[in-house]
Amino acid sequence: MDGLNTRRIVLLGKTGAGKSSLANTIFGEATFKINHFNDLKTHFCEAETKSVNGRSITLIDTPGFFDPGRSEEDMKPEMVRCITECAPGPHAFLIVLKVEKFTEQEKAVITKMCEYFSEDAFKYAAVVLTQGDQLPEGMTIEEFVNESEHMSDLVKKCGGRCHVVDNKYWKIKQQDEYRSNQFQVAELLNTIDKIVLENNGGYYTNEMLQTVEREIQKEEECIRLSSGNMTQEEIRQQAKSRVLEKHLNKAPRTWIRAFVGLAIIAGLLATVLKSTFMKVLTEVYHITPLATVVDEQIAKTARVSPPVSAIEKVVEVAITPVEAIQKTFDAVLNKLYD
Template identity: 40%
Template sequence: MERRWRLSGLTVHYEIWKDCLQDYKAGIVSARSDYFSKMINDSQRREEKQLRIIPLGKTGCGKSETGNTILNGKFFKAKCEPISVTKISASQTATVHGRSITYINTPGVFDTSLSDEELEKEIIISFIRCSPGPHAFLIILKVETYTAHEIEIVRKIRSLFGEGVLKYAVVLFTHGDNLDEDQTIEQFVSKNSELQQLVDKCGGPCHVIDNKYWNNKKKGYRSNKVQIKNLLSTISKMVEKNEGYRECYSNEMLQALGKYNEVRIQQLREELKGRSTEKIRAEAEEKTYRWAKSSQSHRGATEWLRAFLGSVYPCFGKHCSSVDQDYTPMLLKNE
């Protein structure tokens, strides 16, 4: 009788222990589920705070200085010279107003010191660096007379990137101190119908900064701090209008470039142990560019660039539908 009671007691204790173990395991599963859910949510929130920007404009319009002003630091070399200071694409990331901003600096659209092939290479590399694509383009113009040359600059941008580029673009004027006293940039734009038409077609209102005279002013219209905050607000609204931060100016070609570059970086990290991250990234970008170029060898120089940028077969984000089926498989297959 006493033995049965002891066995019964052991059974009771075993059942209690088993229930506790199940509760413990359930708690671990629940905790893991909560942990991974939190990781996903945190990742999504970080993604929503990230902003990738590519400036476009002629040589000397102030793209490098504008990058320094937006990121609030001395990241890009900027000099007052008749030739382009920026010969190769460069990117920098900084936190501005609680948001991670990546600014991918590019050579001038009409940089005569670069050959067409060199310019095309830097444009492609700039897109590799902001894979899967930029959230916004800044069409940078000076506060000055809007001449036939500026009109041709904008025409070339639209020709290379397609009409869809304006949906992702904001016009930003530099040299704001050239405005008349009490004149706003909107009033300046309204005096030229073609300039007004360009601004109206873009994804948001235009803005103005002065990289020389407005840096130390904290308040008022002629303050870079105020203007940059307004610019980023405009870009954020434009991004939301374009279906959110996970949607950007992209297509299957550009996404394939990004994936190929990621694979190359992983391979080179194994092959080139001890090399700096910057050198590995630069070599991966070079190999990715060569791979992209070889996959488009049947096209002319400008035509293949347009194919990648979407002006021949435009497709943005998840709305891709009309990609050239003849060369897409070639691009996506292994070397």
Template identity: 35%
Template sequence: MVLLGLTGSGRSSCGNTILGRSEFWTDVSPVSVTSRCQRSGGVVDGRSLRVIDTPGFFHTCLSPDDVRAELNRCVELSAPGPQVFLLVLRAGRVTRESLAALDWISAAFGPQALSYTVVLITCGDALGAKPAADFLKESEELWEFVCSCAGGFEERSQVTELLKKIDLLMERNAGAHYTADMLLQADTAVCHMQQRILGDDHEEDEEAKKGAERLFW
């Protein structure tokens, strides 16, 4: 299981909750805390789990290329590859960054990764009595993304239900893993896209090029 999400979304805290102990470093800080992939494991509800925490998208200290390299490393750490990407999404106002974070999975791992993805909603207390589904449906972009994820969504407070949902996803995928070959295909596709945008149009100004680079990384 690989934890993904916007920096500050609570990935490390969720990993600790799932494992039932403090394995990943958490802190209230104005800067990103996790800078390297970290792996831990244990037995939870009779299941043997390996959980990998990753640097957040839009990290405050790492460059986009460094974040991308660490995200690639999570596939190596989970060889033969992760069976679940757990995208941690903090409930609250939808921002430009939170919407851009949704694109990171497809941009970094390719659209095939969505077949292995479950969305985990954190800070459910911010929703009050509002069901998580209603919160997600208030944003067309969020709801469309969740619907594109094979594992759907779950709330952080319900670890047992989350693990059941993950079991169903793994059963649906016949126990398959997201593999290094899939990652290579995603990297190749991104490189081709960047070359088309940045490589051929010499009349495009520098600021526009930087904007295109930010779009992908």
């Protein structure tokens, strides 16, 4: 399948909203694993590409990014995976909700979406409600949405784009064409075509997605030089895997650097503060402590500068070795991770 003409679609929503089931409904087969037990540890970002109604589509199924109880730290690996999979950017976001009351949790999903992406993402978004069997007889999804002010506002933000499916009961052919997954998926794909058209054939992107895409392209060039008979799709997949691995490995490295760096600085500044305290004991209370290198530096500087300037200069002297140590530490880390 031609990657250039593939539509990248990200499914967003809390755990249990039916994202994975919706992805399977769109593909018409059980491609994505359904997480029946809401076990957050086993639910991770997945991406699959298939041809649907003559279109090449990549669906990116996200874990519960917006679930209460999931820490930012816990979600970082999955965010990195999602960004890598949809780089240089998704053509559409599907905000997945159930046909039920719009609660504070649903509001939190939208707030988080704006935090992770931006308000611009709504230009590329459509709302898809699952469990369509709960829709009252004879009622359209637009009528259901209009009964809730918050849900209505959300759909308006998404340009009025709203669809409904039922991943369980609408699999067989229904007498009412409207209550048919086949009909609704066709309508949804038409909506995605319109989203792409309205955005001049483009996709949602931001600085982070563009940076990741540049990294992927750089890896593609390296792989291509020694790829042999690899297809472009295989090269792309391997490049994404390499970039993902690099970004996932950066997390502990950054944490170690920050932790040790802070420890070094804290230790040296503690020495400076201790020495300043000793100086006060010596000059004000005439108590003579054991001489230290920093005490001598303060004493020398104090003769030609006011006390505050003296302390500032000693801190400056202390910070210089901190920078040197930090650079050495970075060099060691770079060697370890190269």
